[in-house]
Amino acid sequence: xxxxxxxxxxxAIPLWVILLVDMAKQRxxxxxxLLKGSKxxxxxxxxxxxxxxxxxxxxxxxxVSKYLPHSDxxxxxxxxxxxxxxxxxxxxxxxxxxxxxxxAAARHxxxxxxxxxxxxxxxTEQYQYFIFNQAISIENINHYQFICELFxxxxxxxxxxxxLPLSRLxxxxxxxxxxxxxxxxxxxxxxxxxxxxxNAVSTFNTQQVYHLPLQIKFDNGLLxxxxxxxxxxxxxxxxxxxxSITLKIGFxxxxxxxxxxxxxxxxEINADWLANHLSISNATLKRKLSxxxxxxxxxxxxxxxxxxxxxxTEQNYNNEKIAENLNFSDITNFxxxxxxxxxxxxxxxxxxxxxxx
Amino acid sequence: xxxxxxxxxxxxxxxLLMTIAIVCLGAYSFGQLKQTSEIDFIDIAGEGGITLMTxxxxxxxxxxxxxxxxxxxxxxxxxxxxxxxxxxxxxxFFIYPDDHWLTAIEALPAPxxxxxxxxxxxxxxxxxxxxxxxxxxxxxxxxxxxxxxFTTGLYSAEYMKQQIKLEINQAKKxxxxxxxxxxxxxxxxxxxxxxxxxxxDLMLREVAQLIQMNIRDGDIACRYASDRFIVLxxxxxxxxxxxIEQQTKRAIEHLAFKHGQTSxxxxxxxxxxxxxxRGWHSYEEVLYDINNHLSAAKQLAKxxxxx
Numbered sequence: 001x002x003x004x005x006x007x008x009x010x011x012a013i014p015l016w017v018i019l020l021v022d023m024a025k026q027r028x029x030x031x032x033x034l035l036k037g038s039k040x041x042x043x044x045x046x047x048x049x050x051x052x053x054x055x056x057x058x059x060x061x062x063x064v065s066k067y068l069p070h071s072d073x074x075x076x077x078x079x080x081x082x083x084x085x086x087x088x089x090x091x092x093x094x095x096x097x098x099x100x101x102x103x104a105a106a107r108h109x110x111x112x113x114x115x116x117x118x119x120x121x122x123x124t125e126q127y128q129y130f131i132f133n134q135a136i137s138i139e140n141i142n143h144y145q146f147i148c149e150l151f152x153x154x155x156x157x158x159x160x161x162x163x164l165p166l167s168r169l170x171x172x173x174x175x176x177x178x179x180x181x182x183x184x185x186x187x188x189x190x191x192x193x194x195x196x197x198x199n200a201v202s203t204f205n206t207q208q209v210y211h212l213p214l215q216i217k218f219d220n221g222l223l224x225x226x227x228x229x230x231x232x233x234x235x236x237x238x239x240x241x242x243x244s245i246t247l248k249i250g251f252x253x254x255x256x257x258x259x260x261x262x263x264x265x266x267x268e269i270n271a272d273w274l275a276n277h278l279s280i281s282n283a284t285l286k287r288k289l290s291x292x293x294x295x296x297x298x299x300x301x302x303x304x305x306x307x308x309x310x311x312x313t314e315q316n317y318n319n320e321k322i323a324e325n326l327n328f329s330d331i332t333n334f335x336x337x338x339x340x341x342x343x344x345x346x347x348x349x350x351x352x353x354x355x356x357x
Numbered sequence: 358x359x360x361x362x363x364x365x366x367x368x369x370x371x372x373l374l375m376t377i378a379i380v381c382l383g384a385y386s387f388g389q390l391k392q393t394s395e396i397d398f399i400d401i402a403g404e405g406g407i408t409l410m411t412x413x414x415x416x417x418x419x420x421x422x423x424x425x426x427x428x429x430x431x432x433x434x435x436x437x438x439x440x441x442x443x444x445x446x447x448x449x450f451f452i453y454p455d456d457h458w459l460t461a462i463e464a465l466p467a468p469x470x471x472x473x474x475x476x477x478x479x480x481x482x483x484x485x486x487x488x489x490x491x492x493x494x495x496x497x498x499x500x501x502x503x504x505x506x507f508t509t510g511l512y513s514a515e516y517m518k519q520q521i522k523l524e525i526n527q528a529k530k531x532x533x534x535x536x537x538x539x540x541x542x543x544x545x546x547x548x549x550x551x552x553x554x555x556x557x558d559l560m561l562r563e564v565a566q567l568i569q570m571n572i573r574d575g576d577i578a579c580r581y582a583s584d585r586f587i588v589l590x591x592x593x594x595x596x597x598x599x600x601i602e603q604q605t606k607r608a609i610e611h612l613a614f615k616h617g618q619t620s621x622x623x624x625x626x627x628x629x630x631x632x633x634x635r636g637w638h639s640y641e642e643v644l645y646d647i648n649n650h651l652s653a654a655k656q657l658a659k660x661x662x663x664x
Contacts, residue, residue: 026554027507070507072582079546080554157546181641182514185648186541186582189655 001278003254006054006137006292010248011115014050015085017060019077021045024068033067034060054116054136054250061146071180074146075187078153082161089113092238093158097230099223102158103130108239111247114154116147117214118253120260124315128223131306132214135250137292138299141175148173148214153187155216163228166190168219174212197342197352211302211341251292252299259303266327271296305341308334312346313353319346361523365424369432373415376436380443387459388451396449404446411439423519427484430477437470508558509565511586512579520577520589521640527591534635536590536598537647540568540609541655543626545584552623556616564609564625571605587647598631605629630654 004010017040021031031042038059044050064073083090089109096102103121106113118135121128132151134144152171159166169190177194178184184192195212249257255274262269274296275285289295304326311317311325323334338346363370415435422428444463453460487505504516524535542548542564549557561584568578568586577589588605590598606629613622630650637643 022554026558069503075583080549160546177641180514180582182582182585182644185644186585189652 002248003251004136004248005251005288006058009051009053009056011054011057012049012051012112013057013115014045014047014052016077016081017052017057018045019080019085020060020064020073023073023076027068027070029067034063036063038063058137058139058143061143065142065146071178072183072187074149075153075183078150078155079157079187081154082157086113088238092235094161095229095231095234095238096162096227097232097235098225098227099164099218101230101235102162102227103223105235105239111249114151115250117151118250118256120213122310122314123220125220127217127219127314129310129314130216131310132216133252133256133302133306135253137250138252138294140293145173145175145178148175149183151214152192156188156190159190161228164222164225168222170217172215172217174214197344197349211298211305213306251288252294255289255299256303259300260307263303263307263326269300301337301341304337308338308346309342309349312350322346360420361526362420362423364526365522366419366428366432369419369424369429373432373436376440377443380440381447383459384444384447384451387457388447388453391450391452395452401446401449404442404449408439408442408446411435411442415439423523427477427480430473430480434470434472434474434477437466437473439470441465441467441470506580509562509580511565511569512577514579514581514587517577517579517581517587517589518640518644521643524589524591524634525637525640525643528635528637533592534633536593536595536631536633537643538588538590538598538602538605538629538631539581539647539651540564540586540588540605541628541651542584543628543658548623552616560614560623560625563612563614564627567608567612568605571608572601576601585651593633595631595633598633602629602631628654628658 017035021034021042024031024034035041036059038052038056040052040056040060081090083094086093086109089105089112092105092109093102096105106119110118116135117132120131120133122131123129134147139147152173155171156166159169166189171188171190171192173192173194175194176196197212258274258277259269262273271282271285275282278285280288286296289299307326308322311322317325319331319334323331326334328334328337335345338344338349342349344352415432418428418431418435422431441464444459448460448463484504504513505511506513521535521537524533527533528535542560545557545560548560561580565578565580565586568588572578572588572590575591576593579587579589581587590601606627609625609627612625614625615622628651630647630653632647632650634643634646637646
C-alpha cells in the first residue's frame with residue numbers, strides 16, 4: 001500500500017510530544033496526564049527512533065486541551081518547533097534563499113515537517129495559493145483547529161526568522177473566528193481571516209465533517225523575494241543528508257489525491273474504482289474510511305466543494321465553467337450540489353466571502 | 358446600586374418572565390379558582406413572601422454577576438426553586454382535580470434547583486479564590502482559572518474582554534470614554550530561543566510586575582497573549598495615558614534582567630501604543646483596533662530613520 005493509516009506507528013515526532021510534556025511541566029501539570037490513554041510512556045520518549053501513530057498523537061492533543069486549557073498551547077508548540085526540532089528539514093529551510101526553496105523543501109520533507117496536513121498548490125495570474133487538508137484522518141473541529149493553529153504558528157516562526165515581509169501573506173482559517181482571537185493577533189503578525197460560512201455549513205450539513213481547507217495566499221512576487229541567511233550550498237548539503245526513500249503518505253491524503261487527479265483528468269471515479277485500484281474489497285474500503293471518520297461520499301463532496309469554492313471566489317469563474325470543470329452534466333445539477341455542500345447558492349457564498357459581516 | 362450587568366442578562370430575564378407566565382397559565386388552566394371563604398390569608402402571606410424572596414435572590418444574582426457559565430447555573434437553580442415555591446403559592450388560589458399531575462410534580466423542581474445551585478456555588482467559590490489570589494498578588498498557584506493568567510499572575514485576556522464590555526456599556530449611558538495601552542516585548546521569540554523558556558516566563562513575570570507597579574489604582578492590566586500586555590484605563594485623557602505609557606516603558610526598559618548567576622544583564626525593549634475609545638460598539642472592534650495601532654507602531658520602529 002502506498003499509504004499509512006491512523007493506527008500505524010509511522011510518525012517520527014517524539015520531539016513534539018516532549019515539547020508538549022515540557023509545556024505541561026512549565027505549568028505544573030503532571031506529564032503523565034498528557035500521555036493518559038495514548039499508550040505512550042515518559043521513558044519511551046527519550047528513544048530517538050520512537051515512532052508513534054496518528055491515533056496516539058490525537059489522544060495527546062485531546063489531553064492537552066483538557067489539562068492545559070490555555071488557548072496558546074498550539075501556538076507555543078508551533079513557535080518552539082523551528083528550527084531545532086525539525087532537524088535536517090529545519091536546517092534546509094533555515095538556509096533557503098527564497099520561498100521557492102522553502103516550498104521545495106516542504107514538499108521533500110513533508111511527512112517530517114508536518115505530517116498532519118497535506119499541501120496543494122493553485123495559482124492565478126496574481127496570487128499563489130497553498131491549500132491544506134487533513135492528511136491522515138478526518139478529525140473533529142477541536143483537533144483540526146489545534147492543528148491549524150500549530151501549523152500557522154510554525155509557518156510564521158519560519159517566515160519571521162527568514163524576514164519574509166509578513167504583511168504580504170494571508171492565512172484563511174477553515175472555521176469562524178474563535179474566542180481566543182488574541183492568540184492569533186499576538187502570534188500571527190500576518191493578515192489572517194476566518195471562514196464566515198463555516199458555521200452555516202456545520203449546521204446545515206447533518207453529517208458533521210469539517211470540510212474547509214486551511215489556505216495560505218500571497219502574491220507571486222513573494223516567491224523569489226531574497227530571504228535572510230540564504231545559502232545555496234548549505235541548503236544542498238542538508239538536502240543530501242536525507243536518504244531519498246519514497247515515504248508513504250497519509251490515507252486521506254492518498255484518497256483525496258486520487259480523487260483530485262481523476263476529477264482534473266475528467267475521468268470517472270467512484271468507490272468501486274477506488275477499491276479496485278487499491279486491490280481491496282468494497283467492504284474493506286468502507287471500513288478503512290470509517291476508521292478515518294469519513295465516508296467515500298463525504299470525501300468526494302469535500303474535494304469537489306473545495307474546488308468549486310476556489311474557482312468561484314478566487315478565479316471568478318461563472319457557474320457554467322465551474323460545472324464543466326467538475327464534470328457536472330448541467331448547471332442545475334451543480335447548483336443543487338453546491339447548495340447541499342455549503343448551505344449557500346454560489347452567488348450567496350460569493351457575496352458572503354466578499355462582505356463578511 | 359450598579360446595574361451595569363443587567364443588559365447582559367436579557368435572555369435570562371426573558372426566560373424568567375416566560376417561566377412565570379407559563380406556570381401561572383398552567384395553574385389557571387388546570388385548576389379552578391377557590392371561593393374567598395376558602396382562602397387562608399396567613400398561608401398566602403407566608404408563601405407569597407417566600408415566592409417574592411426567591412425573585413429577589415434571582416435579581417441580586419443577575420445584578421452582581423457577569424454573564425457566564427456560573428451565572429447561568431445559579432440562575433437555573435434559583436429558577437427551579439422559584440417554580441416550586443410559585444406552584445405552592447398558586448395552590449392557595451386554585452383547586453386542582455384530584456391527583457392532578459401538577460400537584461404531584463410540584464415539589465420536584467426545588468431539590469433539583471438546590472443541587473444545581475450547590476454546584477454553581479462551588480464553582481463560584483473557585484472563581485472567587487482565583488480572583489482573591491490575583492488581588493493579593495502573591496505566589497501564582499492557580500493555573501486553571503480562565504480569568505487569571507498563570508504565567509504572570511495578571512488578569513487574562515478573557516477578563517479584559519469582560520471589562521471592556523462593561524466600559525462600552527457605561528460609555529453609552531454616561532458619555533464617558535476609556536483608554537487602552539498596549540505593550541509588546543521586542544525579540545521575545547529570540548530571547549526564548551537564546552535563554553530558554555523558563556527565563557522567558559520569568560521575564561514576562563517581571564515585566565508584568567513592572568506594568569502593575571506603574572499604573573494607577575483603578576487601571577486594569579492583563580496579559581493579552583504571548584508577549585503582549587494591555588492596560589485598561591477608565592475615564593482617562595490621552596495626555597495622561599501617554600504620560601503613563603512613557604513612564605511604564607521607561608521602567609520596563611530599565612529592567613536589568615539577569616539569567617543565572619552572572620551580572621550580565623538583558624534590557625528588554627518594548628513597543629507601545631495607546632488610544633482613547635469613545636462611542637464604540639463591541640469589544641472585538643476595540644481589540645482589533647488597538648492591535649492595529651500596535652502593528653503600526655511596530656512598522657514605525659522598524660524604520661527609525663525614514664522621514
